[in-house]
Amino acid sequence: MSQLRIGLLGNFEVTTRDGAKVTPTGKQRVLLASLALRRGRTVSVEEITERLWGDGPPAASATTVRGHVKRLRQALVVDRADSVIQSIDGGYRLEVDREALDVCAFDLLVQRAAETDDPDAEAELLRTALNLWRGPALADVPCESLHREVVPALEEQRRQALHRRIELDLAAGRLAGLVAELHTVVAEDPLQERFWAQLMLALCRAGRPAEALTQYERCREVLAGQLGVDPGPRLRELHGRVLAEDPALIRARDRVEITVPRQLPSEVTPFVGRAQEIAALDGVLAERRGSGVVVVDGPAGSGKTALVTRWAHRVLGEFPDGQLYCDLGGFGPEAPTDPFTALGTLLLGMGTRDLPPCAGSRSAALRSAVAGRRVLLVLDNARDAEQVRPLLPGNGVLTVITSRNQLRALVAGGGARRITVEELAEEETAELLTALLGQDARELAAVATGLPFVVRLLAERADRLGDVPLAEFTAGMREDATRAAVVGEHQVxxxxxxxxxxxxxxxxxxxxxxxxxxxxxxxxxxxxxxxxxxxxxxxxxxxxxxxxxxxxxxxxxxxxxxxxxxxxxxxxxxxxxxxx
CATH class of the missing domain: 1.10.10.10 (Winged helix-like DNA-binding domain superfamily/Winged helix DNA-binding domain)
Incomplete structure (x- = not known):
């Protein structure tokens, strides 16, 4: 049997045993999908013709089908083995292991989950099965009949597995990230009352019954607007129980796993100066009551991250529900972190276990994860406004962004406050150098830059040349050649x-x-x-x-x-x- 891998649960994917990717054409994707969905069984030429062309096949359709099969066979040859596509009396059959198809692997995992008596093992099997889905089934297979006849059943199987897995998580009190996930689920599939019910129950068990009532009203408006109906009896009953404060709705609350992220980096010591900037950050915190966006910009090496970290540790008590931190790598040797990856990092920090498959869904999930919670979000070393926008969680969270870029678009169009960090004053530079070197360094401060990053490198250099008196080192720094040597150091x-x-x-x-x-x-x-x-x-x-x-x-x-x-x-x- 071949080690070919065919993915149908999302965009079409074909991978050979050695990891090479095969990219079938549109017609070839339809042909291979038709065969894969009937793995081990013969698909007639007539059915393939209908899948390929619908009601308007070409005159020599059978010959054209043979041509497509021939080219597909050539593309799928593995180590000169026999073709995985067999010709069988008026049709064709795909001969691959069940594990070669993500659709079959999904079915096997769901079946194993149904057979186990261990709820935790069942939830984990379902979680693994659902992770096989990379997007809507057959997303880029251009075949109307497959999308009409096959995809709805596949999507319903996914919904059933997802509903059962969430049910198990609710029963076990695994609420970390569940509310955020359910917000995303109902946004993508708003007519599924079963998921609205789970969202309401998750909110109740997280101690947020008022939000559960709000979600019921949202569901009622959606159903009335799109279908002209009211919520069904199960949802109405749940609504009544929330109103009556039924204690059974929070029976699992003693096992709630609420993730409180503590991701701030350690403070940089010694730290001097910046009283004005810290006061400005305190002012924003007081004025906006722990919400909004602050841009802390300044030259490279000016100590923006150290400043924000210092301030953030001072105000931990203002953010009891956690502090998130993400280095966006906007200015560095590697490519900047893309929003999709950054959102994944932040959601994992909030305890989300199953990350949504696209940036838009992740952004919505982050907003849901922090809703109603007092959280500080630090986005460090941002490249530009475009990188940052998808990461902003909206009202209720204070987001502090550091960047060499002034991020003017966020200030002009997004209501962000800007705090600019400049070089340290000479007396502050002297204080920092003295603390680093353990001796009076006022003369060195007079000829040194006020950028804390460079000041620390300069102190390290002076300390490394310990046999050179500080006065002699300072005299050398007054010479352009020595200055150039410091600037020429790799780090600077x-x-x-x-x-x-x-x-x-x-x-x-x-x-x-x-x-x-x-x-x-x-x-x-x-x-x-x-x-x-x-x-x-x-x-x-x-x-x-x-x-x-x-x-x-x-x-x-x-x-x-x-x-x-x-x-x-x-x-x-x-x-x-x-x-x-």
Whole structure:
């Protein structure tokens, strides 16, 4: 028997034994699906013809069917073995193991679940079976008759398995993530009263009966609007029991598994300064009562994450239902985390065990998971607004985002508050260096950058060269060559390269030119340096300012921060594509 794998529960998938993917054409998908659904049994040429062309087959349909079968056989050959498609008296038959088809594997798991006497084992078997579904059955198989005659039965089998698994979870008191999952289920299949009933029961057992009554009204409106009917007797009875505060509805509450995430990173120590920024965060918390969105932006290395982490640990008591954290990797050596993956991380943090199959469903599930709970969400190192938007859970949660990008779209169109983090003042830099080195470092602070990331690297370098007195080390730092060496260190250089990677090539070229100037320049001078129009230059400067690579004053003066200027002079490659 062949080790071929054929997936019908979602988009069509064919995988050979060695893991190679086969991509059948539309007609081939219809043909193979027709044979797979009748595994081990003969499908007549007439039925295949009807599946392929409906009521309008071509004149030589039998010959065309043979051509499709021949090409499909060639695509499915495994290690020169005999074809898995056999010709049988006026038809064709697919000869593969049951385990080769996800449809059959699903049936086997559901059957095993029904035969076990252990409720926990039954729930786990059903969970495994449901995980085989990657989307709607035969999602990309272009055959109207299969979708009309076969898909409804497959979808009903999935619903029955899902209903039973949720029933077992409710009985066992496994409520973590269940309310969020059921919100997604009723949103995708709103006419299924059995799932509305389970959602109401899950809410009651989670101690949220008022929300259960709200969901009943939503169900009633949906049924009236789409079918013109009222909820059935089971749902009406459950509604009455909720109103009567029936204690039997919460009989499993003593076993409720409510996940309280505690995902904040540890605080960075020593920590100095930032009193103004912390006060601003406190103000947002008080003003918005633990809800809304805050953008904490600033240059690379300015300590945004350390600031937010420090503040978040101070206000843990304001968020008793948990703190979620996700590093979005917006500026770093790897590709930024896509919203689908980030949503999965956040849902797992909230205790969701069965992750929805698409980003939209995951976003809805996250909103449901945090509904009615006082949760802090920290989204660290965001690339841009597009990456963040699907992750925002809406009202009731305070979301704090850190980014080198100003995320202007969230501030302008999403009502987010912005708090910008700049370099430390010289006295704060001295305090941090002194704490790190264990000796007075005011003179070193006078020649050091105020970016905490670089200050820590500088302190590590001074400590590593322990045989060099701090005064001598400080004197060396006053020399451009030594400054350049520090900037050229891999960590600092990479830090700024990742910022440059977020802006267009022409803006990077302008930054390289601006790095040659010791003082600030005006817009006209910058345009002359680049040889472009003022409008084009202004656009490039705006992109650079958006990620804090330059500063543009209200009077149109452009300043390049010292660290960025040193990077542009000594470490920026002539052709950034050779490095980025």
């Amino acid at each position: 250089s990479a830090l700024l390269r990742w910022s440059c990677a977020a802006v267009p090539d022409d803006a990077v070229a302008l930054l390289r030119l601006l790095g040659t100037r010791a003082d600030s320049v005006g817009l006209c001078e910058a345009a002359e340096l680049l040889g472009r129009s003022r409008a084009e230059t202004d656009r490039m400067l705006d992109r650079l300012a958006e990620v804090h690579l330059v500063r543009v004053s209200g009077r149109g003066r452009i300043t390049v921060p010292p660290l960025v200027r040193a990077f542009a002079r000594t470490a920026m490659p002539p052709d950034r594509h050779s490095e980025m």
